Amino acid sequence: MAPRAAKSFVVVRANRRRQGAADQPCEKRSPWTGSTTLLSTGAGGYAAKHIIRELVVGRARLALAGRNTATIERNIADVAGAERIPIIRCLPENAQSVARKTRLLLNCAGPYIFSGEPIVRACIDTGTHYMDITGETFFIEQIRKKYDEEARRRGVYVVNCCGFDSVPADIGVEHLKAVLGASAEITSVMRLRNTYLNRATYDSLIFGLQNAGEMKRLRNPQRRTGGRRPRKCFYNDKTGSYNVMFMGTDPSVVRRTQEDMQKRGLGCARYEAYLDVGGLSNLLAVAMCFLVVMLLSKFGLGRRILLRYPSLFTCGRVKPDGPSEDVLRKSSFEILFFGHSPESGKRKRMVVSGPDPGYHTTAICISQAALCLLDTLESRGKEGLPCEGGVLTPGSVFHGTDIVTRLHGKGIRFEILSD
Known part of the structure; x- marks a missing residue:
């Protein structure tokens, strides 16, 4: 039809x-x-x-x-x-x-x-x-x-x-790839400023962790674009900060796009995505919160606790009724893309930026x-x-x-x- x-x-x-x-x-x-x-x-x-x-x-x-x-x-x-x-x-x-x-x-x-x-x-x-x-x-x-x-x-x-999730990353990779060439190698680092999570986004994260095992079965045997696995955590000299592997949808969405581009004969860029967490103290705080959430999400009671107290487990970054417009006006994002063409040796940077990401x-x-x-x-x-x-x-x-x-x-x- x-x-x-x-x-x-x-x-x-x-x-x-x-x-x-x-x-x-x-x-x-x-x-x-x-x-x-x-x-x-x-x-x-x-x-x-x-x-x-x-x-x-x-x-x-x-x-x-x-x-x-x-x-x-x-x-x-x-x-x-x-x-x-x-x-x-x-x-x-x-x-x-x-x-x-x-x-x-x-x-x-x-x-x-x-x-x-x-x-x-x-x-x-x-x-x-x-x-x-x-x-x-x-x-x-x-x-x-x-x-x-x-x-x-x-x-x-x-x-x-x-x-x-995931227009800036997905469209951004294609935009930079058009400059560098079909087999570009691209890394992105996301920076968030004064941002707040949507309550539905937080709930989705918790339920997503619950389904992590089923997720692996659904993806198998989906292959990874490129042979190298992204690093989980490292100090990035280019940003002057600690970066952690980005856990959102961007990497999988971009990978699907590039696999589709390859089928069309338009090349396949290799992509890795990271989140900028700032200094060492921030890194330790993020790691601690992540471990607690991961642990609690494995059990029914733990998930109920996570869903009942979202502000506690996100350091106040989830507002039950949504952040005010004044708060949103002070929020923004920036994604730094670092691209390299193996064929020509050409290197380019790209910055995708905009207002409050969540809303x-x-x-x-x-x-x-x-x-x-x-x-x-x-x-x-x-x-x-x-x-x-x-x-x-x-x-x-x-x-x-x-x-x-x-x-x-x-x-x-x-x-x-x-x-």
Whole structure:
């Protein structure tokens, strides 16, 4: 079944925890006609609040969905023209009927391991393209294994990791690779300034650790790009700080992109990702927290403790109701890329930087990815994209598009420097 070309829609889906009795939309709100550009599910969540604002600025034909429409109403109360945005109640039972009337669905409701698969299934069944902001490696691998072949056959784009996980890293590697050559060797070091974790991201991390064993079985026999394993911890003379192996989705997402590029005859860059933790005292503190979390995550009681006291185990970096806008304005990120071409000997550095990663950067990334996909399909059809469907990475889908220009225009900068 081929996806329809005439309609597009993003659904933001509300967080599973936010349920209540007041589910009736405002009487003055525009009714949903089922012919919308973007449908966003999870629209009652804190991250979705920022995503909605980016989509409204992008003038997308937008509708919002979630379990509790009252929380969505509150989330967009100060958005200009909010009364013109349709709001619908979306549950797993009616996900297929909602997806059937849309072209693109953005799923912003985590943890995805609990509620993501029915939405993906509904999108594939109805020929609706799908994007999310997950950083849950187990969910990503599970969806890839179960639905990639069917999504390809139906011509549906299922694109995970369209937020801070892992657009800056994945698109960044492809951008630097275009300068250095197809077989570039690239290392990145992430620096975070005054950043806070999304509660859903923290929950996803805990449940991800619970599924670590199953994760290895899902990945086997997935091969590693390049032969060398990344170092777990070292002092980096280039950054003047201690670096630890990055435990997020970036390495696996970039690896998948590069394997896909290799199949297309576009070369395969080798990539390693690290996190800058600063001085020795910070390194010891991070190591201690990590060991405690790893130990507790192995047991049911330990996981309940971790989920009950997130602020305690993250040194206050998880806020139950999300950080304030004043705090977010002081947050930022920077990813330093160090690239080398074995063939030419050329070396380049690149800096990808932007605002608060968890909310503002994530909102920019997924909104621009959504608009890029829709605009490309509208103007050039699938011939404008390097593939015709499947469970894909951002780098695989947006290779050869103007995604870097779009991100740069919204404040996520890609600056290539000499080494």
